[in-house]
Amino acid sequence: MGNKASPPPAGGLESARSEPARSGRVIVNPISGERIVIRQSGAETGGELLSFDLFLPPGGHVPAGHVHPVQEERFTVISGLMRFRLGRQTILARPGETVLIPAGKAHWFGAAGAQVAHARVEVRPALRMEEFFAENETLSLAGRLGGTRLPRLSDLARILLEFQREVAVPYAPAFLVQAALAPLAWLGRRRARAADAGDAGSGTAG
Numbered sequence: 001m002g003n004k005a006s007p008p009p010a011g012g013l014e015s016a017r018s019e020p021a022r023s024g025r026v027i028v029n030p031i032s033g034e035r036i037v038i039r040q041s042g043a044e045t046g047g048e049l050l051s052f053d054l055f056l057p058p059g060g061h062v063p064a065g066h067v068h069p070v071q072e073e074r075f076t077v078i079s080g081l082m083r084f085r086l087g088r089q090t091i092l093a094r095p096g097e098t099v100l101i102p103a104g105k106a107h108w109f110g111a112a113g114a115q116v117a118h119a120r121v122e123v124r125p126a127l128r129m130e131e132f133f134a135e136n137e138t139l140s141l142a143g144r145l146g147g148t149r150l151p152r153l154s155d156l157a158r159i160l161l162e163f164q165r166e167v168a169v170p171y172a173p174a175f176l177v178q179a180a181l182a183p184l185a186w187l188g189r190r191r192a193r194a195a196d197a198g199d200a201g202s203g204t205a206g
Contacts, residue, residue, distance in 0.1 A: 024052075027133045031140045033060025033111075036133055042126025050126035056082070056117045061110025067168045072124050073101040075109070080117035084109045093119075106170035132163045 024038040033056055040051040054075075065085065075082065076098045084091040084099050085108040092112060093099050101107050111117035123129050139155055160167065161178065168174065 025130075027130075027137050029133075029136050029140050031136075032062055033057045034062070038130060039120075041130055042128075045126065047126050048124060050123040050129050052121050052130075053078075054117075054119045054121050056080075056111035058111055058114055058116070060117075062108060065106050065108040065170055067106050067170045068101075068103055068123075068166060069168050070103050070125070070165060071127060071129070072103050073107075074122045074124075075099045075101070076120045078118040078120060080111060080115045081113040082109055082117045082119060083112040127166050128163060129166050132159070132166045135159050135163070 025041075027036040027038070028034070029036075035055040037053040037055075038050075039053060040049060042048075042050050045051075075084075075093065077093045077095050079095055082093045082099075084093060084101075086099075086101060087106055091099055136159065139159060160169070164174070164178075
């Protein structure tokens, strides 16, 4: 029952629609099409909760299946349709339905249908998930891999190692993932330091 689309608790969807919108940080990932509007940050909830509105255009989806090792995610669809894959299970969630993704469960999600999908998402505990989203936004605007829309592998490896508590590669032992990503992550950190040094130099030159 935990990973099936189900109606939210009584009043849950109504409160999501009727409570006044808060001005919050907006994070956009051009690669996936995700637009995230933060409603409650981890700092505001003592690290217990990160709450945000997620908007996905038609065809928009997370780039790959992934796992949150210690975090639970709860998606309540507000409008449009969303498709979830939890392990081998596929769920089509409609407005008013909630999908709960337990910690450690491999999953993927995207918009389904011809209109923008809008969901309220709650992540418990918050950890550094908001920072992870922001890093992905920066990454999506940085250098690309071989003319594609994808980020450089070295930059992606750096992010995956830095945010291991938030996101992990499914179906692979952590020590093997770390061993494979470490050399690439080193290149990513080196490139980031060089870019920072270049920015500092251009700033002092003026």
